Amino acid sequence: MIAESGALRRLGSDPLRLALLAIRLGPVLILLLLVVIMSMLSPAFLTMLNLGNVLAQSAVIAVLAIGQLLVILTRGIDLSVGSTLALASVTGALVYSAAPSGPVVVLAMLATGMAVGAINGMGYVLGRLPHPFIITLATLSAARGLALWLSGGQPQQGMPEIVQAMGGGSAGWLPYSAFLVAAVALAVVLLTTRMVWGRWIYAVGGNPEGARRAAIPVDRVVISVYVLSGLAAGIAAIVTSGRLNAGSPTFGDLAELDSIAAVVIGGASFLGGRGGVGNALVGALMIGIIRNGMNLLDVDAFLQPIVIGVVIVMAVESDVVRGRLESRFRIARAARA
Amino acid sequence: MTPVLAVRGATKRFGAVLALDGVDLEVFPGEVLALLGDNGAGKSTLIECISGVHRLDAGSIEMGGIAVTTGSPAAARALGIETVYQDLALFDNLDPAANFYAGREIAGPRWLPRGLRLLRRRDMSRATGELLTRLQVGIADPHATVGLMSGGQRQAIAVARAAAFASKVVILDEPTAALGLRESRRVLDLILRLREEGHAVIVISHAMDHVIEIADRAAVLRRGRKVGEMSPTPDNRQALVSLIVGGDS
Numbered sequence: 001m002i003a004e005s006g007a008l009r010r011l012g013s014d015p016l017r018l019a020l021l022a023i024r025l026g027p028v029l030i031l032l033l034l035v036v037i038m039s040m041l042s043p044a045f046l047t048m049l050n051l052g053n054v055l056a057q058s059a060v061i062a063v064l065a066i067g068q069l070l071v072i073l074t075r076g077i078d079l080s081v082g083s084t085l086a087l088a089s090v091t092g093a094l095v096y097s098a099a100p101s102g103p104v105v106v107l108a109m110l111a112t113g114m115a116v117g118a119i120n121g122m123g124y125v126l127g128r129l130p131h132p133f134i135i136t137l138a139t140l141s142a143a144r145g146l147a148l149w150l151s152g153g154q155p156q157q158g159m160p161e162i163v164q165a166m167g168g169g170s171a172g173w174l175p176y177s178a179f180l181v182a183a184v185a186l187a188v189v190l191l192t193t194r195m196v197w198g199r200w201i202y203a204v205g206g207n208p209e210g211a212r213r214a215a216i217p218v219d220r221v222v223i224s225v226y227v228l229s230g231l232a233a234g235i236a237a238i239v240t241s242g243r244l245n246a247g248s249p250t251f252g253d254l255a256e257l258d259s260i261a262a263v264v265i266g267g268a269s270f271l272g273g274r275g276g277v278g279n280a281l282v283g284a285l286m287i288g289i290i291r292n293g294m295n296l297l298d299v300d301a302f303l304q305p306i307v308i309g310v311v312i313v314m315a316v317e318s319d320v321v322r323g324r325l326e327s328r329f330r331i332a333r334a335a336r337a
Numbered sequence: 338m339t340p341v342l343a344v345r346g347a348t349k350r351f352g353a354v355l356a357l358d359g360v361d362l363e364v365f366p367g368e369v370l371a372l373l374g375d376n377g378a379g380k381s382t383l384i385e386c387i388s389g390v391h392r393l394d395a396g397s398i399e400m401g402g403i404a405v406t407t408g409s410p411a412a413a414r415a416l417g418i419e420t421v422y423q424d425l426a427l428f429d430n431l432d433p434a435a436n437f438y439a440g441r442e443i444a445g446p447r448w449l450p451r452g453l454r455l456l457r458r459r460d461m462s463r464a465t466g467e468l469l470t471r472l473q474v475g476i477a478d479p480h481a482t483v484g485l486m487s488g489g490q491r492q493a494i495a496v497a498r499a500a501a502f503a504s505k506v507v508i509l510d511e512p513t514a515a516l517g518l519r520e521s522r523r524v525l526d527l528i529l530r531l532r533e534e535g536h537a538v539i540v541i542s543h544a545m546d547h548v549i550e551i552a553d554r555a556a557v558l559r560r561g562r563k564v565g566e567m568s569p570t571p572d573n574r575q576a577l578v579s580l581i582v583g584g585d586s
């Protein structure tokens with residue numbers, strides 16, 4: 001958002017520039033448009049209670065999307081986050097039945113997420129794999145399988161109070177999970193905009209070989225984003241398990257696709273190097289509002305994935321158009337220089 | 338006078354290919370040395386060995402008469418060698434200041450591990466602005482990402498970055514390739530200013546006119562060997578070209 005206000009300040013009358021700015025602000029405008037349309041179509045939409053619902057329903061996608069954003073910034077992809085969420089929730093439930101302590105369960109879930117992330121990152125980097133698609137596809141399968149095996153395929157009832165509060169508690173109409181999302185978002189904003197490590201994440205995404213030659217520790221940066229994405233999956237597991245007071249091997253099914261969709265429709269580039277936490281949050285809210293709105297309007301649930309699919313294509317196409325506009329912008333500038 | 342950088346007997350093999358075969362090279366402060374040769378002659382391999390991307394199989398690198406090892410890009414940087422690679426120079430998604438300081442960000446506090454330090458963005462912008470002004474590189478919008486800038490501006494930023502941090506040697510790989518006339522002119526002027534400031538500059542170029550204009554000396558490589566050295570003047574042009582393509586062909 002900071003970059004966007006800067007762009008606004010420097011906005012000239014140049015039509016190319018205007019078009020670029022429109023594309024950059026596009027997701028925010030679409031989100032606002034969605035809110036306006038929904039509140040006109042359904043009087044229930046703009047009630048505090050429903051907005052609280054939207055936030056609670058978007059929380060899991062938002063946390064996963066923030067982790068996914070870091071991975072996508074480095075030109076990667078993490079397909080394993082949904083399965084990691086399930087494994088972390090089952091681990092949490094099993095730990096809870098053995099040692100019913102809130103902090104221990106929370107730590108176990110976070111550690112499980114980070115462990116899967118470490119396998120992804122180290123497998124990709126140290127195995128010199130051509131693309132993270134493969135290793136995270138492998139952990140997508142293996143983590144889900146491990147969750148099924150550990151739980152015997154059955155949901156495990158019971159979560160400590162702190163986990164239940166994170167998933168289902170609220171302060172008035174504001175769900176606690178919204179505060180959790182805000183805390184995660186703030187931490188990652190600090191990382192991506194203020195810290196050296198965050199700058200390196202963007203550098204690796206913008207030009208991996210250039211980053212290596214600039215003496216940036218590329219391998220460690222890449223591993224770290226997968227560990228952080230795994231950690232995000234562990235946090236998302238706390239929210240999901242808390243809401244349903246259980247750990248289940250079926251949690252987070254297809255959540256990896258939601259998280260990728262949120263990052264992309266929120267306006268971060270799928271090609272890496274561009275985008276921030278704001279994009280992940282806007283994308284997660286867009287998906288949340290589309291789902292919530294279609295429920296309120298009694299639209300057939302089977303139509304929802306189709307709408308999300310159309311939005312994804314539009315978002316990626318706008319990224320392509322952005323790239324083309326930028327190169328025209330560059331040519332126009334060179335001609336003027 | 339001691340050369341600021343000397344390469345002795347540089348040899349590098351990639352599998353069955355002998356990319357460098359006993360190359361000697363010397364550069365002196367305040368000198369522009371052109372490194373010439375046809376495609377595959379070993380120019381890029383030689384500079385990549387100097388700048389720490391590759392390791393020499395045999396031979397040595399000396400700086401100011403003392404043997405050094407440039408085992409990594411970071412080690413070469415620490416020795417005062419900065420390199421501008423063709424096409425690899427910049428981060429299109431970052432602004433000029435972030436490009437300048439990529440991998441050596443100004444940040445604090447010092448007791449934190451480097452990656453966790455907080456960026457001093459204002460300090461970096463100010464220093465970048467001052468340097469670009471000193472080197473007379475005009476940038477319309479210092480906060481735009483360099484992906485939005487023209488080829489000449491981008492190359493100027495890359496060269497200025499190398500100049501800013503190189504205490505001894507600046508290496509430029511095809512600095513004027515893919516640039517228009519006016520943009521090439523700016524980059525050439527920038528290289529001449531680097532020489533005035535006492536840097537040793539090594540330039541790889543295929544543009545003979547540019548070499549003749551800015552270089553004090555030219556070394557020619559062919560098939561991994563150094564086949565000659567001469568001062569590039571308009572009269573020597575033909576001789577240089579036949580050295581590059583080889584007398585026998």
